[in-house]
Amino acid sequence: MLDLIKSRKSVRKYSEKHISDEDLRKILEAGRLAPSWMNVQSWKFILVKSQENKDLLSKLSIGQAHVKNADALIVCVADENAWEEAKITHIKNPALNPALQSENGILIRTMEQLIYPISYMMLEAESLGISSCIIGALGNEITGIEQETYREVKSKLGLGEKQILSTIITLGYEAEKSETNKIRKEFDSVVSLEKIGNKF
């Protein structure tokens, strides 16, 4: 797993080769099986393969070319309705039950849940030799940009009340193989033992 993580990189140029439905299904299955708070699974994943929808989503992503040039996209939706639907009425402590938290708390928790399936899907894709890029620069309730396009996207993709388009994952085969250049902070500047600053 660590080797896969080390070699993965965001890829923004894709070849013409198509991803099989079998592989797309495996990637989506990895997302479906991700863990979540109280197993609430507050997410929806929309697979997009049509050029029409890819173009619209590229517009939503302030014109990012790799959104329209990817072979497929996974639109990741944070579904705030899931907390109510789960009907976790027996847990009265808001620390344990995000449904009892403030509007802001619910929003943060719902967005937070998506990190896990997105990571799982990205890594499953990588293990299948399929490259990806996470797209967070887009119009939605949080960024407040591209609101007209966002309304169109919500209607076209069938998003309802309290369903927030959080992230898009672009998928495709890398056009030209390139080296992975991991630019990351040094181990000791992000990892500490017992207290920030103490080396592990």
Ligand SMILES: Cc1cc2nc3c(=O)[nH]c(=O)nc-3n(C[C@H](O)[C@H](O)[C@H](O)COP(=O)(O)O)c2cc1C
């Ligand atoms: C939450 C999130 C949002 C991102 N949004 C974008 C984006 O809108 N467009 C893009 O090209 N890359 C985006 N990225 C990719 C990052 O730029 C990339 O992961 C980072 O530069 C590290 O490079 P690497 O993935 O190749 O290791 C995003 C990554 C994350 C985790």
